[in-house]
Amino acid sequence: MEKKILIEKFFEKYGNRSLEPVLFFSPGRVNLIGEHTDYNGGFVFPCALDYGTYLAVRKTTSGMLRFSTLNFSDDFSTAVADSYSKSGNKWTNYPLGVINEFAGRGIRVSGLELLFFGDVPNGAGLSSSASIEIVTAVAVNELFNAGLSMLELVKLGQRAENVFVGMNCGIMDQFAVGFGLDDHAIFLNCDTLKYENVPVKLGNCELIITNTNKRRGLTDSKYNERRGECEKAVELLQAYKPIRNLSELGPGEISALDTYITDPVIRKRAKHVVSENGRVLEAVKVLSENNLKRFGELMNQSHDSLMEDYEVTGMELDTLVYEGRKLPGVIGTRMTGAGFGGCTVSIVEKEHAAAFIETLGTTYTEKTGLKPDFYRPRIGNGAGRL
Numbered sequence: 504m505e506k507k508i509l510i511e512k513f514f515e516k517y518g519n520r521s522l523e524p525v526l527f528f529s530p531g532r533v534n535l536i537g538e539h540t541d542y543n544g545g546f547v548f549p550c551a552l553d554y555g556t557y558l559a560v561r562k563t564t565s566g567m568l569r570f571s572t573l574n575f576s577d578d579f580s581t582a583v584a585d586s587y588s589k590s591g592n593k594w595t596n597y598p599l600g601v602i603n604e605f606a607g608r609g610i611r612v613s614g615l616e617l618l619f620f621g622d623v624p625n626g627a628g629l630s631s632s633a634s635i636e637i638v639t640a641v642a643v644n645e646l647f648n649a650g651l652s653m654l655e656l657v658k659l660g661q662r663a664e665n666v667f668v669g670m671n672c673g674i675m676d677q678f679a680v681g682f683g684l685d686d687h688a689i690f691l692n693c694d695t696l697k698y699e700n701v702p703v704k705l706g707n708c709e710l711i712i713t714n715t716n717k718r719r720g721l722t723d724s725k726y727n728e729r730r731g732e733c734e735k736a737v738e739l740l741q742a743y744k745p746i747r748n749l750s751e752l753g754p755g756e757i758s759a760l761d762t763y764i765t766d767p768v769i770r771k772r773a774k775h776v777v778s779e780n781g782r783v784l785e786a787v788k789v790l791s792e793n794n795l796k797r798f799g800e801l802m803n804q805s806h807d808s809l810m811e812d813y814e815v816t817g818m819e820l821d822t823l824v825y826e827g828r829k830l831p832g833v834i835g836t837r838m839t840g841a842g843f844g845g846c847t848v849s850i851v852e853k854e855h856a857a858a859f860i861e862t863l864g865t866t867y868t869e870k871t872g873l874k875p876d877f878y879r880p881r882i883g884n885g886a887g888r889l
């Protein structure tokens with residue numbers, strides 16, 4: 504989105520051309536590997552995209568918070584207050600939840616006019632929610648001189664989503680969209696929040712994201728169910744050793760799961776988390792050695808584990824992944840994000856990318872009746888002023 508178009512749309516919406524809005528951008532993210540590990544204190548390896556959420560915003564003296572978006576016509580206004588409450592399933596709960604968090608920290612946000620535009624698909628596992636939260640957080644922080652660090656804004660965004668919106672997500676998404684760096688992925692330890700930007704050199708390959716376009720269904724409740732199962736596993740493993748989270752078990756300790764967890768479902772969930780952490784560690788190492796082939800194998804194993812042990816894939820994601828793997832030039836392909844629908848991420852040789860998109864698109868539609876979307880993103884920077 505070009506700056507001048509966004510500004511023009513802002514004036515069309517809110518008038519008063521004498522006062523220009525300030526512009527911000529926050530990316531979406533794709534996770535390369537390390538799925539369902541963040542809320543287990545484990546490792547993740549996401550990167551920010553060059554798609555995301557734009558925000559044009561201006562302070563007013565009207566005593567109102569006015570929200571609108573170019574994506575659909577669903578405006579919302581509410582009077583400035585000391586605290587706010589959620590209204591239904593409206594998209595504005597994300598920015599309002601963030602403003603509510605600032606209010607809770609004693610930072611009173613006065614009247615605002617906000618215009619959003621997102622070019623990352625909603626509810627597709629590419630963190631459209633974190634993107635809108637963090638773009639709001641960065642903007643409010645700057646406009647009201649709140650002085651919070653990026654890490655504080657990331658935590659504030661996660662809290663808005665957990666407490667205000669009611670989705671019990673981990674820290675990965677907000678962290679990735681806050682701390683992204685051009686052409687780098689973020690190797691993050693979700694327990695300590697120590698991170699490293701690792702260069703992603705794909706050589707003759709590129710990233711392709713494929714959207715199943717499966718309608719979002721029970722994702723949130725299934726997500727919370729998986730979290731509960733992991734907590735149960737930690738409880739059972741206390742008889743083995745006093746751990747706070749599943750990521751305190753190393754890949755060499757998988758056999759302990761058989762001994763201490765008799766419930767086969769809980770055991771499988773724990774096995775995914777412990778083995779996935781091992782895969783992230785190896786993936787980061789082989790990527791820095793330019794061993795893309797091994798990186799791709801680890802992506803494939805990650806998907807298999809999410810399908811068999813964590814059971815968060817589903818027919819649409821599995822069709823994309825297993826049909827995709829049959830095509831020439833595919834180095835690795837897996838689901839990304841929470842699962843149950845959403846997107847896959849694939850590393851594909853550039854010379855085979857167009858054929859991959861065409862053939863996989865046709866096969867997927869034949870098998871599922873759905874039309875997929877394909878994106879060929881660049882890895883971009885984290886949130887900030889435009």
Ligand code: GLA
Pocket residue numbers: 537538539540541542628672673674675676840841842
């Ligand atoms: C969603 C959540 C993240 C993370 C992933 C799964 O994207 O928001 O915190 O748990 O699912 O890896």
